[in-house]
Amino acid sequence: xxxxxxxxxxxxxxxxxxxxxxxxxxxxxxxxxxxxxxxxxxxxxxxxxxxxxxxxxxxxxxxxxxxxxxxxxxxxxxxxxxxxxxxxxxxxxxxxxxxxxxxxxxxxxxxxxxxxxxxxxxxxxxxxxxxxxxxxxxxxxxxxxxxxxxxxxxxxxxxxxxxxxxxxxxxxxxxxxxxxxxxxxxxxx
Amino acid sequence: xxxxxxxxxxxxxxxxxxxxxxxxxxxxxxxxxxxxxxxxxxxxxxxxxxxxxxxxxxxxxxxxxxxxxxxxxxxxxxxxxxxxxxxxxxxxxxxxxxxxxxxxxxxxxxxxxxxxxxxxxxxxxxxxxxxxxxxxxxxxxxxxxxxxxxxxxxxxxxxxxxxxxxxxxxxxxxxxxxxxxxxxxxxxxxxxxxxxxxxxxxxxxxxxxxxxxxxxxxxxxxxxxxxxxxxxxxxxxxxxxxxxxxxxxxxxxxxxxxxxxxxxxxxxxxxxxxxxxxxxxxxxxxx
Amino acid sequence: xxxxxxxxxxxxxxxxxxxxxxxxxxxxxxxxxxxxxxxxxxxxxxxxxxxxxxxxxxxxxxxxxxxxxxxxxxxxxxxxxxxxxxxxxxxxxxxxxxxxxxxxxxxxxxxxxxxxxxxxxxxxxxxxxxxxxxxxxxxxxxxxxxxxxxxxxxxxxxxxxxxxxxxxxxxxxxxxxxxxxxxxxxxxxxxxxxxxxxxxxxxxxxxxxxxxxxxxxxxxxxxxxxxxxxxxxxxxxxxxxxxxxxxxxxxxxxxxxxxxxxxxxxxxxxxxxxxxxxxxxxxxxxxxxxxxxxxxxxxxxxxxxxxxxxxxxxxxxxxxxxxxxxxxxxxxxxxxxxxxxxxxxxxxxxxxxxxxxxxxxxxxxxxxxxxxxxxx
Numbered sequence: 001x002x003x004x005x006x007x008x009x010x011x012x013x014x015x016x017x018x019x020x021x022x023x024x025x026x027x028x029x030x031x032x033x034x035x036x037x038x039x040x041x042x043x044x045x046x047x048x049x050x051x052x053x054x055x056x057x058x059x060x061x062x063x064x065x066x067x068x069x070x071x072x073x074x075x076x077x078x079x080x081x082x083x084x085x086x087x088x089x090x091x092x093x094x095x096x097x098x099x100x101x102x103x104x105x106x107x108x109x110x111x112x113x114x115x116x117x118x119x120x121x122x123x124x125x126x127x128x129x130x131x132x133x134x135x136x137x138x139x140x141x142x143x144x145x146x147x148x149x150x151x152x153x154x155x156x157x158x159x160x161x162x163x164x165x166x167x168x169x170x171x172x173x174x175x176x177x178x179x180x181x182x183x184x185x186x187x188x189x
Numbered sequence: 190x191x192x193x194x195x196x197x198x199x200x201x202x203x204x205x206x207x208x209x210x211x212x213x214x215x216x217x218x219x220x221x222x223x224x225x226x227x228x229x230x231x232x233x234x235x236x237x238x239x240x241x242x243x244x245x246x247x248x249x250x251x252x253x254x255x256x257x258x259x260x261x262x263x264x265x266x267x268x269x270x271x272x273x274x275x276x277x278x279x280x281x282x283x284x285x286x287x288x289x290x291x292x293x294x295x296x297x298x299x300x301x302x303x304x305x306x307x308x309x310x311x312x313x314x315x316x317x318x319x320x321x322x323x324x325x326x327x328x329x330x331x332x333x334x335x336x337x338x339x340x341x342x343x344x345x346x347x348x349x350x351x352x353x354x355x356x357x358x359x360x361x362x363x364x365x366x367x368x369x370x371x372x373x374x375x376x377x378x379x380x381x382x383x384x385x386x387x388x389x390x391x392x393x394x395x396x397x398x399x400x401x402x403x404x405x406x407x408x409x410x411x412x413x414x415x416x417x418x419x420x421x422x423x424x425x426x427x428x429x430x431x432x433x434x435x436x437x438x439x440x441x442x443x444x445x446x447x448x449x450x451x452x453x454x455x456x457x458x459x460x461x462x463x464x465x466x467x468x469x470x471x472x473x474x475x476x
Numbered sequence: 477x478x479x480x481x482x483x484x485x486x487x488x489x490x491x492x493x494x495x496x497x498x499x500x501x502x503x504x505x506x507x508x509x510x511x512x513x514x515x516x517x518x519x520x521x522x523x524x525x526x527x528x529x530x531x532x533x534x535x536x537x538x539x540x541x542x543x544x545x546x547x548x549x550x551x552x553x554x555x556x557x558x559x560x561x562x563x564x565x566x567x568x569x570x571x572x573x574x575x576x577x578x579x580x581x582x583x584x585x586x587x588x589x590x591x592x593x594x595x596x597x598x599x600x601x602x603x604x605x606x607x608x609x610x611x612x613x614x615x616x617x618x619x620x621x622x623x624x625x626x627x628x629x630x631x632x633x634x635x636x637x638x639x640x641x642x643x644x645x646x647x648x649x650x651x652x653x654x655x656x657x658x659x660x661x662x663x664x665x666x667x668x669x670x671x672x673x674x675x676x677x678x679x680x681x682x683x684x685x686x687x688x689x690x691x692x693x694x695x696x697x698x699x700x701x702x703x704x705x706x707x708x709x710x711x712x713x714x715x716x717x718x719x720x721x722x723x724x725x726x727x728x729x730x731x732x733x734x735x736x737x738x739x740x741x742x743x744x745x746x747x748x749x750x751x752x753x754x755x756x757x758x759x760x761x762x763x764x765x766x767x768x769x770x771x772x773x774x775x776x777x778x779x780x781x782x783x784x785x786x787x788x789x790x791x792x793x794x795x796x797x798x799x800x801x802x803x804x805x806x807x808x809x810x811x812x813x814x815x816x817x818x819x820x821x822x823x824x825x826x827x828x829x830x831x832x833x834x835x836x837x838x839x840x841x842x843x844x845x846x847x848x849x850x851x852x
Contacts, residue, residue: 015250226665229552235811259819
């Protein structure tokens with residue numbers, strides 16, 4: 001384990017994770033809204049926001065899948081030291097982390113069971129360009145409509161069509177995050 | 190000042206993460222009851238342990254917390270819960286609905302419309318709307334899965350056959366976004382319309398029954414009814430005797446041995462605010 | 477003039493002060509000490525540990541003192557404290573065959589290897605109030621040879637389970653060996669149907685009175701299982717924890733347990749030869765009534781896996797038993813109806829008034845119509 005793995009976690013976990021969760025919750029409750037988070041310094045190529053999400057939501061009880069470019073030795077070490085989440089293949093993951101292309105095909109991920117739709121994966125998607133604009137979002141949490149730069153509109157439409165089953169997305173880029181729950185209807189711009 | 194013997198907002202970090210994960214899934218599937226590993230809290234089950242755990246998982250140091258029970262800030266259990274968080278999280282508290290960022294409530298939705306950025310946390314005794322029709326969790330879970338809500342309609346219809354009206358006055362069941370039937374907690378049905386299209390995040394915590402559910406802002410929530418017996422958000426036909434409000438929910442107070450009574454707003458902050466603005470009811474601004 | 481009820485904070489403070497005074501009682505009576513409670517109210521301490529799911533006699537004694545002897549309140553104090561404790565490790569399963577026995581009886585064999593050990597039991601006491609206990613004594617010198625089984629370097633006996641003797645002949649079902657890690661009732665929400673490990677957890681921390689009544693109901697025919705006490709044992713077992721860095725298990729302490737294994741009739745089915753079956757009870761401390769009751773309820777709940785009929789008895793109903801056994805949950809919800817319910821009650825009152833008004837109006841209309849009809 002390299003020295004970098006030992007740093008970059010929350011210095012004051014109870015307060016930092018509380019603020020970070022509030023941002024994640026606002027994002028999930030109001031799909032398409034963007035929220036700033038701070039406090040994590042994960043190894044490259046991970047964004048600050050993705051690091052914050054991992055530190056806030058994951059621990060040794062949440063199987064995690066690292067996809068593609070995010071599956072690096074440095075990141076594995078960082079996860080092992082700060083989070084302790086067991087690393088697993090995609091179908092077993094409660095959380096998955098990667099760029100959209102690396103997470104494909106997304107039908108590998110858990111979508112919950114008809115009697116327990118909550119037992120579904122949350123995908124943390126690293127975005128090169130996360131901002132308002134692009135795909136049109138409507139549904140719970142959105143007053144009229146929201147716009148978000150989203151990859152793979154068809155995949156989100158298919159995910160929504162299975163409601164209440166489906167996975168949920170937390171989109172991260174730099175120190176910003178947004179979310180796209182399965183309840184959101186997505187239309188291409 | 191925060192009590193140093195306990196971590197911020199009492200719960201340990203692992204427990205908070207578990208509750209936070211449940212909250213996110215609850216928001217992603219509005220109206221669906223997410224099981225969570227409710228912890229024993231230093232207050233009894235049935236006294237708001239679910240709401241307290243949800244609040245503990247959501248609070249940030251910058252929050253301004255309001256706690257109400259029956260709409261009032263000064264009922265003993267509301268006082269007790271507010272003290273608990275003032276002590277364990279060191280957050281500021283308020284009685285003003287408009288100033289609060291997080292409101293924990295038992296049995297009421299504040300009269301003043303909530304805004305974006307606010308969170309309303311409900312204490313829930315029995316989260317399962319079908320429980321009194323079917324006591325078995327194994328059965329009700331299946332009914333939700335299959336959207337088999339006929340039993341609920343039969344129950345409401347039997348009310349109409351017997352009483353000529355739906356005889357449910359509080360904890361009146363609702364349907365969320367056309368999918369899940371949900372128990373809104375024992376709020377009077379007068380409050381039901383405020384559930385729908387609300388700008389605030391609404392979170393529901395049932396500690397003893399180990400369930401969390403949620404309504405994101407602007408979620409469509411419909412009170413169950415029939416075309417020929419539409420839902421009405423009724424209240425007694427009085428105005429508040431203190432502030433004169435005609436459209437707020439009222440407590441009935443017995444004032445003497447001779448059957449004398451008065452009606453006052455159950456939302457104490459709302460009533461006090463109106464009186465400060467100079468509004469007066471039948472008994473004036475005496476109180 | 478009406479004044480809205482204010483001053484909740486002061487009322488609460490005053491109530492707490494009064495409560496503290498009541499707890500202490502008359503100041504001229506010496507205050508109870510924790511060692512006194514632990515030593516002389518040991519069975520109360522045991523019950524609080526068992527239902528509080530925390531093995532710590534000193535804390536249980538403290539909880540009893542603080543709760544003024546209300547054991548359910550004491551259990552609640554322990555549970556609330558337990559929640560805040562960090563979890564360092566999970567122990568290996570304790571080996572009750574290696575128990576250092578204080579008591580071991582079997583109702584199924586007159587004699588057996590190791591014999592019957594009566595131990596410290598109320599069983600054959602005559603329930604006559606002993607007025608000599610009313611005379612308070614000064615500290616006494618320890619009795620010679622106390623405790624009897626462990627005196628003068630005698631090691632307490634380790635004896636195999638009685639069921640092992642039946643097992644030799646294939647007369648009793650083998651104890652199922654679970655490979656999977658049992659779920660933890662205190663860390664994940666109850667999921668139904670529950671497996672046996674989860675059921676046993678719920679029952680062992682369940683209310684003694686509730687479990688007793690459920691067990692009693694099976695004896696009276698509500699899900700009868702024809703139980704014999706194959707063995708009841710009380711003693712101390714070592715608790716070991718695997719230390720990954722060392723590569724072996726280390727003993728971290730000793731706990732007192734009561735274990736009961738029942739031997740139950742079983743007629744056999746088309747697929748299985750007749751064989752005795754088992755019910756199992758394991759409880760912290762000396763808690764015999766609870767351990768026996770637990771084993772009866774456990775056995776009654778196994779009807780499905782043993783292919784027995786569900787006669788609809790309460791003790792066969794897993795959801796009913798498991799969802800109502802916890803006295804901390806039950807007490808909280810029961811007592812919450814003390815809390816204000818003005819709002820719901822007001823809603824009900826409005827509804828009843830409206831229904832009554834409508835009924836009265838309908839009746840009045842009927843009275844008006846009847847004379848007209850008669851006139852036509």
